[in-house]
Amino acid sequence: MAKKKVAVIGSGIAGSGIAVLLAHSGDYEVDLYEKNKLIGGRFASYDREGFRLDVGCHMVGNCDKGPIGEILKLVDQPDAVRWQYLETGASHFNYKGTDLLFPREIEKLGFTDDEIQKILQFYVETLSIPEDQYDEYDKVNMLEQIEKYIKNDRARTIFGFISGLCFVTHDYETPVGEWARCNKEMRVKEAVGYPIGGTGAIPEAYVRIMEEQGGRMHLVTPIKRILVEDKVAKGVELKDGTTRQCDIIISNAGLKPTVESLVGRRHYSKEFLEKVDGYEYSLCAAALKVALDEPFIENKTMVLYFGTDDLYTREEEVEGGMIPETMEVLMVPILSNIDPTSCPEGRQLLIAGAGVGSKAVDISPEDRKKWEQAFINGLEVLFPGVSRHIMWTSYTSPSDIENLFGEDGNVIGIAQKLGQVGENRPPIKDPEIKNLYHCSADSGMHGIGGELAADSALRLFEMLM
Numbered sequence: 001m002a003k004k005k006v007a008v009i010g011s012g013i014a015g016s017g018i019a020v021l022l023a024h025s026g027d028y029e030v031d032l033y034e035k036n037k038l039i040g041g042r043f044a045s046y047d048r049e050g051f052r053l054d055v056g057c058h059m060v061g062n063c064d065k066g067p068i069g070e071i072l073k074l075v076d077q078p079d080a081v082r083w084q085y086l087e088t089g090a091s092h093f094n095y096k097g098t099d100l101l102f103p104r105e106i107e108k109l110g111f112t113d114d115e116i117q118k119i120l121q122f123y124v125e126t127l128s129i130p131e132d133q134y135d136e137y138d139k140v141n142m143l144e145q146i147e148k149y150i151k152n153d154r155a156r157t158i159f160g161f162i163s164g165l166c167f168v169t170h171d172y173e174t175p176v177g178e179w180a181r182c183n184k185e186m187r188v189k190e191a192v193g194y195p196i197g198g199t200g201a202i203p204e205a206y207v208r209i210m211e212e213q214g215g216r217m218h219l220v221t222p223i224k225r226i227l228v229e230d231k232v233a234k235g236v237e238l239k240d241g242t243t244r245q246c247d248i249i250i251s252n253a254g255l256k257p258t259v260e261s262l263v264g265r266r267h268y269s270k271e272f273l274e275k276v277d278g279y280e281y282s283l284c285a286a287a288l289k290v291a292l293d294e295p296f297i298e299n300k301t302m303v304l305y306f307g308t309d310d311l312y313t314r315e316e317e318v319e320g321g322m323i324p325e326t327m328e329v330l331m332v333p334i335l336s337n338i339d340p341t342s343c344p345e346g347r348q349l350l351i352a353g354a355g356v357g358s359k360a361v362d363i364s365p366e367d368r369k370k371w372e373q374a375f376i377n378g379l380e381v382l383f384p385g386v387s388r389h390i391m392w393t394s395y396t397s398p399s400d401i402e403n404l405f406g407e408d409g410n411v412i413g414i415a416q417k418l419g420q421v422g423e424n425r426p427p428i429k430d431p432e433i434k435n436l437y438h439c440s441a442d443s444g445m446h447g448i449g450g451e452l453a454a455d456s457a458l459r460l461f462e463m464l465m
């Protein structure tokens with residue numbers, strides 16, 4: 001039987017993931033188109049002066065034990081990516097300059113015994129929500145949930161920070177069911193970690209295997225249009241006007257850009273367009289990559305820093321346009337302590353990531369400098385003296401993310417917020433255009449970031465096979 005021709009638009013985790021799955025199945029002739037020169041979308045990595053840098057600031061929730069690893073298992077190459085797990089059992093927090101393991105050393109956060117009891121009760125009971133109640137809890141937000149136990153800004157800050165790390169949403173819009181599901185999975189599997197060779201090692205492995213199976217990767221090849229006739233997707237048009245006919249089209253470009261620009265609104269009903277327009281993205285984040293002249297930070301792989309008791313107000317200020325003097329909430333992987341191949345010997349690489357607003361805004365060179373300094377000031381609280389060892393830094397702002405990938409420079413894709421989870425996630429199979437599928441974090445059902453995208457690829461694969 002002749003193979004079905006498929007065009008995949010975009011090489012993010014979901015795009016490269018579905019491309020390798022279909023190529024490996026033997027039933028599909030796969031062409032994968034990527035507009036940028038890097039493979040991997042928001043998971044891409046690149047080199048600078050012997051350092052391997054990721055576009056974003058990433059950790060992977062369940063490594064080989066999650067959906068990203070599942071794709072490699074399905075294509076018979078489970079070891080194509082090597083993983084380094086973070087130590088398990090507790091997270092390394094730094095609260096206003098004091099190191100502590102959370103929740104093990106919660107008493108260092110200055111709570112009373114009674115408050116500690118309530119916080120631990122909230123934490124344990126939320127993580128123990130039975131699976132058959134997740135859907136019900138998806139109607140409750142994290143702020144409501146914590147306030148059932150304790151009303152305290154510092155407690156709110158800690159858990160707002162944790163839910164922000166997972167879904168890049170505010171606590172008052174984060175569904176408790178999805179939070180519990182993802183956090184419980186990570187606790188059970190104990191496989192939070194990082195791919196050796198940078199996050200780009202994952203999509204690069206997918207693409208290598210896809211090519212071994214006869215699939216074709218086309219870099220720097222933006223798709224201008226999806227060709228649609230009588231509500232049926234027939235092929236794609238490249239930027240130079242060339243057209244390619246195919247049996248199915250899979251878009252990893254995101255639901256909104258696909259509907260808006262690649263297909264065109266005129267092909268859709270008013271009802272569906274209203275739905276698409278109504279979906280909201282996750283918030284934005286920035287990442288400062290810092291090259292150090294020596295391994296200055298020892299014995300630490302990842303620190304979650306918060307130097308404020310009032311995350312909510314800090315978020316409001318930043319979303320209102322304020323550039324803080326010091327970033328007070330940071331996720332800091334000391335990347336070369338996790339993956340020594342990420343920098344030349346005798347050097348060190350660390351990344352500081354943080355939420356910085358609800359929408360990408362263009363920043364002037366002066367403001368970029370101010371943001372960089374705010375991150376460095378935060379790092380200086382965490383690691384006094386670190387500034388003296390900085391060789392160079394590279395700052396990725398939400399507008400950089402937007403320039404590369406669009407979608408307002410958001411972190412995840414269509415956010416897992418109230419009303420946008422479970423059966424309310426965007427569709428994988430386009431409801432109005434035949435032979436068109438959406439495969440990206442937007443249409444993933446569960447999981448965090450890259451794993452949400454991989455989940456979408458796995459679900460689409462199941463649908464097509």
Ligand SMILES: Cc1cc2nc3c(=O)[nH]c(=O)nc-3n(C[C@H](O)[C@H](O)[C@H](O)COP(=O)(O)OP(=O)(O)OC[C@H]3O[C@@H](n4cnc5c(N)ncnc54)[C@H](O)[C@@H]3O)c2cc1C
Binds near residue numbers: 058287
């Ligand atoms: C700063 C930052 C930090 C993050 N931290 C984490 C983390 O710690 N853990 C985690 O799991 N996730 C994290 N994420 C989120 C994660 O990166 C994304 O959710 C995930 O990678 C999205 O994958 P995707 O396949 O849906 O799409 P994308 O990665 O957005 O890929 C879409 C691809 O389609 C291409 N494309 C678009 N239009 C066209 C076109 N017309 N023609 C050809 N190609 C096109 C784009 O160039 C892109 O390569 C982070 C993201 C950012 C930005």
